[in-house]
Amino acid sequence: MRKQVAIIGSGPAGLFLGALLEKSGIDTIILERRSQDYVLGRIRAGVLEQGTMEMLDAVGCGARMREEGLIHDGFDLTFDGRRHRIDLSELTGGKTVMVYGQTEVTRDLMDGRDAAGHAIVYEAENVTPHDFDSARPYVTYDKDGVSQRVDCDVIVGCDGFHGVCRKSVPEGSITEFEKVYPFGWLGVLADVKPVADELVYANHSRGFALCSMRSLTRSRYYVQCDLSDKVENWSDDAFWDELRRRLPPKLAEAVNTGPSIEKSIAPLRSFVAEPLTFGRMLLCGDAGHIVPPTGAKGLNLAASDVFYASEAIRDFLDDGNEKSLKHYSTRALKRIWKAERFSWWMTSILHRFPADGDFNQKIQEAELDYLVHSKNASASLAENYVGLPY
Numbered sequence: 001m002r003k004q005v006a007i008i009g010s011g012p013a014g015l016f017l018g019a020l021l022e023k024s025g026i027d028t029i030i031l032e033r034r035s036q037d038y039v040l041g042r043i044r045a046g047v048l049e050q051g052t053m054e055m056l057d058a059v060g061c062g063a064r065m066r067e068e069g070l071i072h073d074g075f076d077l078t079f080d081g082r083r084h085r086i087d088l089s090e091l092t093g094g095k096t097v098m099v100y101g102q103t104e105v106t107r108d109l110m111d112g113r114d115a116a117g118h119a120i121v122y123e124a125e126n127v128t129p130h131d132f133d134s135a136r137p138y139v140t141y142d143k144d145g146v147s148q149r150v151d152c153d154v155i156v157g158c159d160g161f162h163g164v165c166r167k168s169v170p171e172g173s174i175t176e177f178e179k180v181y182p183f184g185w186l187g188v189l190a191d192v193k194p195v196a197d198e199l200v201y202a203n204h205s206r207g208f209a210l211c212s213m214r215s216l217t218r219s220r221y222y223v224q225c226d227l228s229d230k231v232e233n234w235s236d237d238a239f240w241d242e243l244r245r246r247l248p249p250k251l252a253e254a255v256n257t258g259p260s261i262e263k264s265i266a267p268l269r270s271f272v273a274e275p276l277t278f279g280r281m282l283l284c285g286d287a288g289h290i291v292p293p294t295g296a297k298g299l300n301l302a303a304s305d306v307f308y309a310s311e312a313i314r315d316f317l318d319d320g321n322e323k324s325l326k327h328y329s330t331r332a333l334k335r336i337w338k339a340e341r342f343s344w345w346m347t348s349i350l351h352r353f354p355a356d357g358d359f360n361q362k363i364q365e366a367e368l369d370y371l372v373h374s375k376n377a378s379a380s381l382a383e384n385y386v387g388l389p390y
């Protein structure tokens with residue numbers, strides 16, 4: 001089999017890239033080691049930047065997002081028992097974000113690809129990229145016990161942090177930068193009305209909390225927890241009690257409680273691999289970088305990656321100059337590091353760092369107080385939150 005581009009991974013990065021390339025008349029195949037149901041069962045964040053919304057519209061998959069998604073003009077910061085609103089729209093000249101689950105984005109892109117008749121191979125085993133440092137790259141995989149080969153011009157790894165593509169790069173060809181945070185997020189999904197119309201980020205001496213949502217009737221809440229903690233240590237009642245402790249009194253009283261649909265603990269990590277281009281193989285999304293979820297940048301960085309990658313691949317296929325593929329890495333990394341900085345900063349001012357003691361808590365509160373009372377500081381926060389331009 002021959003395709004112009006072989007994409008490994010059917011998460012949002014792979015699906016977005018496939019949609020952008022097929023829209024330009026470039027023939028692609030997407031290989032996914034999991035089943036479609038498994039991919040759609042993954043629960044992820046759902047705050048979309050302006051650019052991500054526009055990209056979903058551009059590939060013809062934005063109708064349901066526009067109908068069901070929740071536009072947010074701002075969000076709240078709480079600290080020292082007080083609540084402050086960051087008006088994103090006012091501070092950025094009308095830009096907003098949208099609450100729309102990553103699972104829904106994935107479903108919309110899958111439906112769009114299926115309707116157009118483009119290939120996704122699910123449950124592809126032993127997917128392996130080959131000869132990406134040559135003019136004849138190819139990918140092999142097994143399906144239903146039969147070995148398959150896809151010859152292509154470009155391979156794109158959209159296969160996540162633990163995927164095969166980054167691991168296939170020759171030793172010494174890649175530099176990895178990483179910061180592991182000394183805490184995690186305990187998250188609960190519940191069919192209860194959200195406590196507020198917009199997201200609430202809470203700094204508290206007991207630890208960080210986040211009040212988020214998936215819809216007007218489904219809420220997603222998080223509390224900072226120890227890395228050694230276990231989900232089974234937390235009953236639903238214990239979670240709701242701890243969440244309320246970390247919110248200002250009036251907000252805590254308004255929390256609607258109910259049985260959890262899903263409960264999990266996620267560690268926090270910052271990670272970047274450099275470069276993102278290896279001959280004729282590119283890395284996009286979590287295959288090349290991870291951000292802590294505090295700044296809501298994971299899915300949105302994947303979207304900007306594939307925007308740059310689609311342009312680089314189109315240019316390469318037009319003129320055969322591999323400099324276009326190398327340029328992808330340079331362009332993407334500039335935006336990645338700015339998002340990494342923002343996510344690190346949001347994490348550092350909102351979380352309790354056990355080793356830093358009460359002094360750090362007071363410094364955080366002072367910085368947050370400055371942030372909400374300085375229009376310039378608030379504008380910088382808002383500009384990064386709605387998403388820097390591509």
